[in-house]
Amino acid sequence: MRIRVGGREDVPLLLRFGDEAVAWMNARGNTGQWGTEPWTGNDKRREGFERRAGTGGLRVLEDEDGTPLGAMVITEERQPYVPEAEERELYVNFLITSRRHAGRGAGRMLVERAKLEAAERGIDLLRVDCWAGEGGNLVKVYEGYGFRRVQEFTIAEAGDWPGMLLAMRLSELPPVAAS
Numbered sequence: 001m002r003i004r005v006g007g008r009e010d011v012p013l014l015l016r017f018g019d020e021a022v023a024w025m026n027a028r029g030n031t032g033q034w035g036t037e038p039w040t041g042n043d044k045r046r047e048g049f050e051r052r053a054g055t056g057g058l059r060v061l062e063d064e065d066g067t068p069l070g071a072m073v074i075t076e077e078r079q080p081y082v083p084e085a086e087e088r089e090l091y092v093n094f095l096i097t098s099r100r101h102a103g104r105g106a107g108r109m110l111v112e113r114a115k116l117e118a119a120e121r122g123i124d125l126l127r128v129d130c131w132a133g134e135g136g137n138l139v140k141v142y143e144g145y146g147f148r149r150v151q152e153f154t155i156a157e158a159g160d161w162p163g164m165l166l167a168m169r170l171s172e173l174p175p176v177a178a179s
Contacts, residue, residue: 003113006058006071011049013060013068015039020099032161033131033138052094059113061097061106070097070106074114076121081155082129082165090118092128111145115170124171129153132164139164146173 006013018039026036039045052058052073061070073094078084092114097106118126128147130138139149147166155161 001061001063001069001109003059003061003109005056006053006060008050008053010058010060010071011046011053012040014049014053014071014094014096015042015045017068017071017096017098018045021096024099030134032133032159057093059110061109061113063101063104067101068098069101069104070095070110072096072110072114074117076123078127079129081153081163082127083151085125085127087125088123089125089127090114090121090123092126095128107141108145115168115173119170124169126168126170127165128167129163129165132162136164139166142166 016039018034022034022036022038025031025033055073055075057074059072059074060068062068071094072092075091075093076088077093078089078091079093092111095107095110097110114126118124126147127150128142130142132139132152143149143166145168147168150165150167153163153165155163
């Protein structure tokens with residue numbers, strides 16, 4: 001598998017991943033995280049992803065034959081609805097994996113890439129936020145990647161959307177054994 005830098009040409013892929021995720025979540029009864037409507041055809045979503053894709057922070061994970069498995073956007077800018085960090089940080093602004101290829105470790109591989117890029121930039125703090133509904137199931141996924149809970153928050157403009165800010169310090173991670 002490989003991770004490549006993405007761009008605006010990848011926006012249809014991000015929308016397709018969102019369509020898969022919304023259908024999967026809705027089938028499980030989750031309509032609160034990302035709603036019930038497909039992302040494809042939603043101008044606001046498309047414009048938001050075009051902005052994100054233009055920052056240079058989009059990463060796309062592909063398998064050996066070029067099939068996209070997941071994507072993330074990393075940035076050194078925090079989200080406006082979470083407290084500012086007191087130091088430089090790398091923020092996982094968006095992370096999504098293809099539901100068609102679930103169970104292949106795509107999310108973990110993308111987080112590992114974020115950790116690597118943070119280290120290359122001399123950044124110790126990696127943060128992410130996510131949906132905290134459904135008993136915190138997604139929060140637990142991020143904890144499995146090594147993040148720790150920092151603070152709960154809600155986004156009133158999104159219907160009191162429940163979120164969780166999580167963080168990871170690279171300096172607190174166990175050293176990686178040389179191969």
